[in-house]
Amino acid sequence: MGVFEGLLLGFETAMRPETLLYCFFGVFLGTLIGVLPGIGTLATISLLLPVTYHIAPIPALVMLAGVWYGAQYGGSIASILLNLPGTPSSAVVCLDGYPMTQQGRAGVALFVTTIASFIGSMLGILALVLFTPAIAAIALQFGPAEYFTMMLLGLVAASTIAAGTPAKGLAMVVLGLLLGTVGTDVNSGVARFHFGFAQLRDGISLVALAMGFFGIAEVINSVNRKTSAAIREKFTLRSMLPTRTDLRQSALPVLRGTGVGSFFGALPGTGTSIASFMAYALEKRVARDPSRFGKGAIEGIAAPEASNNAAAQTAFVPTLALGIPGCATMALMLGALIIHGIQPGPLFISQQPEMFWGLVVSFGIGNILLVILNLPLIGVWVSILRTPYRLLYPAILIFICIGVFSVRNNPFDIYIVALMGVMGYVLARFGFSAAPLLLGFVLGPLMEETLRRTLLLSRGDPAVFIERPISATFLAITAVLLIWGCYGSIRSSQSRRAAMQAQAEARSAE
Amino acid sequence: MLRIFLCSSALLVANAAGADTLRIVVPFSPGGAQDTLARWYAQHIDERTEYSVIVDNRPGAGGSLAADEVAQADPDGWTILQASGGAITIAPHLRDLPYDPQSDFAPVALFADTPMTLAVRADSAFESIEDVIAAAEADPGGVAYASTGHTSVSHLTGALLAQAAGIDLMHVPYQGAAPGLADLLGGIVPLMVTSAASIDQMVESGDARVLAVFSPVSLSNLEGVPTIEDALDAENLNSPVWAGYLAPAGTPQERIDELSQLIVDICEMPETQERYLSLGATLVCGDADALAAVMDEDYTRWGAVIEAAGIEAE
Known part of the structure; x- marks a missing residue:
């Protein structure tokens, strides 16, 4: 099926009233939780997972994806107005967005980020359409050896490139791998770590784990957070219109940001936050006058927003073409597909053309809806920023319990959610982020399965990993990443030491 | 109450x-x-x-x-x-x-x-169940079949076939039919024992062939495929x-x-x-x-x- 027929089929699917409705609901909810600091896409998508059992697979995925890219739009609103990132990936927008608000240019900032987001998304979708079938075609030759080494690369990338301390990230990946071993082993049929509970024979439910770590933990964590924000400004469309200089200054950064974002989004293990930071860093480097950054430079909001939205779209490339989630949210998407008995992978596009093209076109429609939601209706979101959390959080807790019970009609899963929630809260207090854990939890069992299948088929000969060229390449990149990661952490600790020394010298000189 | x-x-x-x-x-x-x-x-x-x-x-x-x-x-x-x-x-x-x-x-x-079927991909060298038996006899334990899971009916049906034909097949379990079929079509495993329902679509699209069905009568959607009992000229091989x-x-x-x-x-x-x-x-x-x-x-x-x-x- 060519791109044109594909898009035609996609339009047919995405324009069905049911799909449109769920698309709207998804992007609406996405913007909402993007606007509200403290409630992330992961928590929201885990909350929605049980709902997807009861609707058809295409609208379900359209909705979940809508939440995901919708949040990228909403996230910048809180960043710009309150200097409080609504989502981690919009943290970098605070740097220049909040100064613009202080200069009375909040409206312009909101307008530019929305348009940058839109352009980034649309070009990201284009990349998705072009690259997914190409990568899937290559992946048809992938055997278990290639899948194993690729997932290894993804996990190493996630723990070495991602933000935060690499050691803590790695620890959480390993904890996720351990939790993933609970349940019946595919190769031997032995049920592991079930402690006599028949319910654990199928492993810990992804829904329960995600809801515990991202839903419950976040609610407990937010109890002490400040309750609501005071914003007095009113936004008219007129106040949002950028000047000609603004537009000229943001055109190239948007394109560069899109490029950076498309690349990092498609790379397994990175994601939208890294994409937006990289785009910001690039702009600062190419700028004629880098000192303008941090003081309300329009490039500083345009490039990162284009970048994280492009990344949000291209993150679907490895998920759909290979069945390998690049980040924690994509792991949940993969879970949602598997719930419906759909296995993403090289055969996905040819076997589920309606789903693939329907999703792609719905992304386009969703982004148009988002522009409408974000520009004329900005006032609504600003007023939502004033919602007291004491009403919001108890409601979320109830939804979590109902949701997880409804999946298997099994009260056991509620206890698992509670347990995971407490664990997630405690770990978060000690600075361990849960996203690598989820990635390990989802990829771990797949890695074990493919590793053992490779060795079974090679009759126990591990040389097969180096003999197959694609698998050898993945292993080589993994090795480079590991070396680079180690070198980087040594260098940064050295430079920190040097900086401290310089400071101490400067002080003594005074 | x-x-x-x-x-x-x-x-x-x-x-x-x-x-x-x-x-x-x-x-x-x-x-x-x-x-x-x-x-x-x-x-x-x-x-x-x-x-x-x-x-x-x-x-x-x-x-x-x-x-x-x-x-x-x-x-x-x-x-x-x-x-x-x-x-x-x-x-x-x-x-x-x-x-x-x-x-x-x-x-x-x-x-x-x-019912279960024994499937191969369309360009497989195996034309009949005899080819499979000959290959397995030449390389005991070297011919692999994919199943839909450890101790699933698919796994056991493969074991039943091996026992009836007196051959040794390597069992490669998958989690359900879809990932196993992907590897069957990708050429990673040469054989798969899977339900007629799951292979039907690939037979229609010309990606896979079925060598035998483990059912007493030929299936309407897989015409011309022999039943396992006819193919092996043996009895008690049907596994509903x-x-x-x-x-x-x-x-x-x-x-x-x-x-x-x-x-x-x-x-x-x-x-x-x-x-x-x-x-x-x-x-x-x-x-x-x-x-x-x-x-x-x-x-x-x-x-x-x-x-x-x-x-x-x-």
């Missing part, structure tokens, strides 16, 4: 709708072929009788959570289990179960068979992948007869035939006795295969 409050929450749901509610416990998540079949029967029982019907999805632990739920339910004729081989005729040979499949259930009716309804043991006989009649009547409707075709199931309708016979035969066959192959699960 008090009893209702003491019951589990799902029973509460069942009883909340009134005393006359038939509960069909399904060991699969909503959305799959088995669930679709359950909902088909639920809808038609609902139309034909005074009482209402609910489908209670209890996936988990290879169907044993659902089986245990029904084994422990009141034998009043208002709870039935949609059963298949895994938890009833295979699991007891492998591990301790909280229920006894032989004595805790009363067969009600047989309603489907989704049955689906039927079971009630808790002790359910009054009149009630079982009534339900059995209802289910067989629905099973024999032409619309049901059409519905089955779209799900890849084969229409087999049978009363309680027919189901009991199939289950007995199944239990004995898989017990022998598991013992001969030395398959363990714990």
Whole structure:
């Protein structure tokens, strides 16, 4: 099926009233939780997972994806107005967005980020359409050896490139791998770590784990957070219109940001936050006058927003073409597909053309809806920023319990959610982020399965990993990443030491 | 009344709708072929009788959570289990179960068979089952077959084939049919034992071929494919992948007869035939006795295969 027929089929699917409705609901909810600091896409998508059992697979995925890219739009609103990132990936927008608000240019900032987001998304979708079938075609030759080494690369990338301390990230990946071993082993049929509970024979439910770590933990964590924000400004469309200089200054950064974002989004293990930071860093480097950054430079909001939205779209490339989630949210998407008995992978596009093209076109429609939601209706979101959390959080807790019970009609899963929630809260207090854990939890069992299948088929000969060229390449990149990661952490600790020394010298000189 | 409050929450749901509610416990998540079949029967029982019907999805632990739920339910004729081989005729040979499949259930009716096939990809060198046997004899344990899971009917059917032909095949388990099929088409594994329903689409698109079906008659959707007994010129190789309804043991006989009649009547409707075709199931309708016979035969066959192959699960 060519791109044109594909898009035609996609339009047919995405324009069905049911799909449109769920698309709207998804992007609406996405913007909402993007606007509200403290409630992330992961928590929201885990909350929605049980709902997807009861609707058809295409609208379900359209909705979940809508939440995901919708949040990228909403996230910048809180960043710009309150200097409080609504989502981690919009943290970098605070740097220049909040100064613009202080200069009375909040409206312009909101307008530019929305348009940058839109352009980034649309070009990201284009990349998705072009690259997914190409990568899937290559992946048809992938055997278990290639899948194993690729997932290894993804996990190493996630723990070495991602933000935060690499050691803590790695620890959480390993904890996720351990939790993933609970349940019946595919190769031997032995049920592991079930402690006599028949319910654990199928492993810990992804829904329960995600809801515990991202839903419950976040609610407990937010109890002490400040309750609501005071914003007095009113936004008219007129106040949002950028000047000609603004537009000229943001055109190239948007394109560069899109490029950076498309690349990092498609790379397994990175994601939208890294994409937006990289785009910001690039702009600062190419700028004629880098000192303008941090003081309300329009490039500083345009490039990162284009970048994280492009990344949000291209993150679907490895998920759909290979069945390998690049980040924690994509792991949940993969879970949602598997719930419906759909296995993403090289055969996905040819076997589920309606789903693939329907999703792609719905992304386009969703982004148009988002522009409408974000520009004329900005006032609504600003007023939502004033919602007291004491009403919001108890409601979320109830939804979590109902949701997880409804999946298997099994009260056991509620206890698992509670347990995971407490664990997630405690770990978060000690600075361990849960996203690598989820990635390990989802990829771990797949890695074990493919590793053992490779060795079974090679009759126990591990040389097969180096003999197959694609698998050898993945292993080589993994090795480079590991070396680079180690070198980087040594260098940064050295430079920190040097900086401290310089400071101490400067002080003594005074 | 008090009893209702003491019951589990799902029973509460069942009883909340009134005393006359038939509960069909399904060991699969909503959305799959088995669930679709359950909902088909639920809808038609609902139309034909005074009482209402609910489908209670209890996936988990290879169907044993659902089986245990029904084994422990009141034998009043208002709870039935949609059963298949895994938890009833295979699991007891492998591990301790909280229920006894032989004595805790009363067969009600047989309603489907989704037979297994031996499949290869379209450009495979294997043209017939003899080619497979010759290759396996030349390289014992070197010819691999993909199955849909360890100790699944697919795994055991492969073992049955190996035992009958006197060959040694390498077993490569997957989690369900889809990933195994991807590797079959990708050339990672040369053979796969999978249901006719799952391979049907690939045969139609010309990506795969079926060497034999493990069913007594050739299937309408796979014309020209020999049955395994014809291909090997042997007997007792048919392995029906049955689906039927079971009630808790002790359910009054009149009630079982009534339900059995209802289910067989629905099973024999032409619309049901059409519905089955779209799900890849084969229409087999049978009363309680027919189901009991199939289950007995199944239990004995898989017990022998598991013992001969030395398959363990714990």
